[in-house]
Amino acid sequence: MTISILTKELWRKSIHLTSLFIVAVYVYLGKPIVLDMLIVYLVLILLIEHFRLSRGIKIPFFDILYREKERSCVGGHVFFVLGSIAAIAAYSKEVAITSILMITFGDMVASLVGIKAGKTPLKGTNKSLEGSVAEFFTDLIIAGVLLQSFSVAFVMAAVATSAETWLTGIDDNLSIPVLSGFSAELMMLIISV
Known part of the structure; x- marks a missing residue:
C-alpha cells in the first residue's frame, strides 16, 4: 500500500496533537503530575525504541510513520517528549x-504548507519559504493569544521558526520548545526591568 507524502505527513503530525492532552493535564492537574506522567511515558517509548532499533521489531501502524532518517535512529516523538519535559520543568x-x-x-502547518504549496526553497535546507512563513504566523498567533505580549510573541515565533528552518543538528521537537521558551522568558525579564 502506497501512502502519499501529504497523507503520511498528516498522520505523523496528528500524533503531535497528543500535546493537547499534555497541556490539559498540566492545566488541570499541575506541574508535578504532568512531569511524572511524561517521564513514565518517556521511559516507555525509550524501551520501545530500544527494541525497535536493536532487535528490528516493527510496531504495526507506527512503523509507516517513521521518516527514512528515523528508521535507524531514535524517532522524533522521543524528542517531542523531551522538549515538553524541558519546557514544563524550566519555564513558567x-x-x-x-x-x-x-x-x-x-x-x-509549516510541514503541510511546505508539502502542498512550497515553491520557494530556502538555500541550504529542505524547507520552503512558504512553509516557514506559515509557521511564523501560526506561532505568532499562538504566542500572541496565550502570552498577550506582541514583542514576546514576535521573538518567540521568530526563534521557533528559525530553529525549525535553520537548526539542523538538533531535532526540532526538542529545539523549538527549549529555545522559543528560553527566548520568551528572556524577553519577559528584559521587559520587566
Whole structure:
C-alpha cells in the first residue's frame, strides 16, 4: 500500500496533537503530575525504541510513520517528549504551554504548507519559504493569544521558526520548545526591568 507524502505527513503530525492532552493535564492537574506522567511515558517509548532499533521489531501502524532518517535512529516523538519535559520543568506555565503548542501547530502547518504549496526553497535546507512563513504566523498567533505580549510573541515565533528552518543538528521537537521558551522568558525579564 502506497501512502502519499501529504497523507503520511498528516498522520505523523496528528500524533503531535497528543500535546493537547499534555497541556490539559498540566492545566488541570499541575506541574508535578504532568512531569511524572511524561517521564513514565518517556521511559516507555525509550524501551520501545530500544527494541525497535536493536532487535528490528516493527510496531504495526507506527512503523509507516517513521521518516527514512528515523528508521535507524531514535524517532522524533522521543524528542517531542523531551522538549515538553524541558519546557514544563524550566519555564513558567504560560511559556511552557505556548512552546509546546508552537511545536505542535507551527511545525504541523509549516510541514503541510511546505508539502502542498512550497515553491520557494530556502538555500541550504529542505524547507520552503512558504512553509516557514506559515509557521511564523501560526506561532505568532499562538504566542500572541496565550502570552498577550506582541514583542514576546514576535521573538518567540521568530526563534521557533528559525530553529525549525535553520537548526539542523538538533531535532526540532526538542529545539523549538527549549529555545522559543528560553527566548520568551528572556524577553519577559528584559521587559520587566
